[in-house]
Amino acid sequence: MNRIRLNISLLFILCAMLLIPLQSFVYSETNTSDDTVVYYIPVEQTVERGLAAFMQRSFQSAADEGADYIVLEIHTPGGAVDAAGEIARLMQNTDIPIIAFVTKEAISAGAYIALNADEIVMAPGTTMGAAGVIDGAGNAAEEKAQSYWLAEMRAAAELNDRDPLYALAMADRSIEIPDLGVSDEEFLTLTPSEAIEVGYAEAIASNRAELIEYLGLEQVSERDMQVSFAEQIARFVTHPVVIPILLSIGSLGLVLELYSPGFGVPGFMGLLALGLFFFGHLFAGFAGWESILLFGIGFLLIMIEIFIPGFGIFGVLGIGAVIGGMLLASFSMSSMVISIFIAVILTAIGTVFIFRYFGNRGPWKKLILTDSTSSEKGYISNHTRAELLEMEGETLTPLRPSGSAVFSGERLDVVSEGGYIEQGRKIQVVYTSGSRIVVREVKKNS
Template sequence: MNRHPLWCALLLLLLGALSGGAMAAAPVAVLTVDGAIGPASADYLIRGLARAEEEKAQLVVVRMDTPGGLDTSMRDIIKAILASPVPVATYVTPGGARAASAGTYILYASHVAAMTPGTNLGAATPVQIGGMPGSPPERPDTPAKPGKPDDAKEAEKPAPGSDALTKKQINDASAYIRGLAQLRGRNAEWAEQAVREAVSLSAEEALKQKVIDYVASDVGDLLKQLDGKTLKTASAAEVKLQTVGAEVIEHLPDWRARLLAVITNPSVALILMMIGVYGLLLEFSNPGTGIGGVVGGICLILALYALQLLPVNYAGMALILLGLLLMVGEVFMPSFGVLGIGGIAAFVVGSVILIDTEVPGFGIPMVLIVGLALASALLIFGILGMALKARRRSVVSGDAGLVGSLVPVLAVHENDPHGGWVQLQGEKWQIASRAPLQPGQRVRVVARQGLQLDVEAADDQAP
């Protein structure tokens, strides 16, 4: 009879241990995207999702504030979200933030879509990338043809995106976001409207129209609302969230993500390419130092790596390289400015068309382009000016440096007073003169005959 209390105590301890283990919920990983969606953002989010899987996280919260970004990077992120075994909650925060363009697609692709009050999403019309842009729609203030009524005038105006290429892009984007909306059970009609008409919604309106799932004041509030919810992952497995009291692990962008964000900035990539080209040319023109070759090679490789991740117009890159080569050619083959001016023009035009997209955050400022062109021009023409000055100076080496030199006679031949020796340019020369010579007499070199110098007595003769 005394054994029963002991067994009951052990049973209670075992149940307590099991319940304590069950109460220890899996952690929640938090990632942050602040700025344009690009190669750096995609790399950071994809690695963040893989790390969350390794940490056995029950949920990944992506805090987002973006004006949009590149289509390729956006699709890479969405592929990673759709294939993730860990549910993803995209949360537009803080107040005043937005999930425009590419951010709207990512929001629709996430398992949970949430926003902070005072934020907005939408304007998901794809931006022209590559190819020849279509004809712009007729301006509203364009004068109508005489005799045409107003409704006829409106009928004559082409609809936005009336050219074939723009239609293809908009239709593709509409089908893409509609598929995401149907996958997550969200408002597909508004999603297509956001693509075709570039409309936007506030957080409250988005919740009413079932575009998003939750409106939360902060991450803690969002986790409270998600507690107990069941979500389906890529493997069709259902994950029940236990987010109240769960450990929140925040993964900020590491050095790799920050470095990639810097070098994939089109302005930085352009500067790196210029430093690389000039460094290699300096090394080739003055071999042996090694500094120009090392620095130039590293910068050029970084620039090429960054440009292959960006939507680059290869005609623009070719014009930039041609412009740099022409400006350098002006130094080695002076053409009175023809090569230099042509190089500057090619560099400016190539820089303007280098990045083949109008996505915010991926353009090269005109101020930077003009500044780099002027700096290159000043450098090239400065070197050219120094070369011209050096060309005007008298030659101090070779035959031209010997002729006209004033030197004292070192010695005179014993049997020939018209001949002797002088020391000139570090060497001992035999001399010949029409007039007799004396040791110590100053003579002027008038010509060179092989290893012999023809001299004549100088005006300021010395005994």
């Protein structure tokens, strides 16, 4: 009973987590004074789709509050090109002046975001640049991706009348800039003084107060946009590295749950991992409820298939629906296909490893039912009366085809080979198996 209550509680927790996106996290504070409203938006950690969703919410909040300035406090090592592009389009489509305030580093995609701002202000000791595009393995991206990224960097620089040469040098190591000591073997990275020298920064400010002083503002009402807990989860679980890990844990947990009695730890871990996956993508705006519904239908079809002999239509449709639900929830079809492929490989390897090395020992032995009720272990459901073979007796009741007979004074339930045998006839045992005793009538010789 306690186990059932625990599982029900865990299920409610999972459902509540999936319903969090229905809540509103928008910062709301009405400005009733004549102060200049400055919105501070943090651009921190890795640039990914979760950050883009947070930026979209923040820009909408700034517009609703009638903000006069948006300050992006940038401290990021870079991230996904597509996410950075979405943030850049968001910046280009707003009428509110945007200040990029580099508080630590604006590397790679961070530099690209800064270049899309109307003005750039850097804190002492910060850097901006090194925007070479690389693939998931850490190698230089293919020529097509490089060409696209260089065009984006050039466009971002030209957007605010900055010399595109330096933006290109940030992304192309073959460009040499002797005046800054940059050879043709490294990406350009600018310090605050170098950025001002080449027109890539308008000022140096140590803190917000100096930034406000540079902007020439006196009466200021400052707003701080905070990343909500739900958005922090969404940013984490939508990271390209985390997605295949979550899918692997989810699928591995559900596979192992099929081999354990009841619903236990593996099943809960699997559902939790898949719940986090859909929650993050739902909150970030990539997935809709239709993707979760499709995944749920696929999961139910697979469960139905488990109880039907052979691999039939339910299994095929279930697997297709599960994969379809994941693809609908993704921000990139190709990335999700790769993630699913990685998850399948890791699940197969993990399943083989666990059953081979931990199946019969350790804590796993408590989760998997490995005992069997074999006759070698003394489990006998029905004793086979082999000693009755070829023994003759007499029917006590008619056999139609079952009835009773007596053998050496012992009354037994028997069944004929198929025909009717009258009461009081001589019979002989021809077969025994457990409690089943098969007889045939003994014909008298004429």
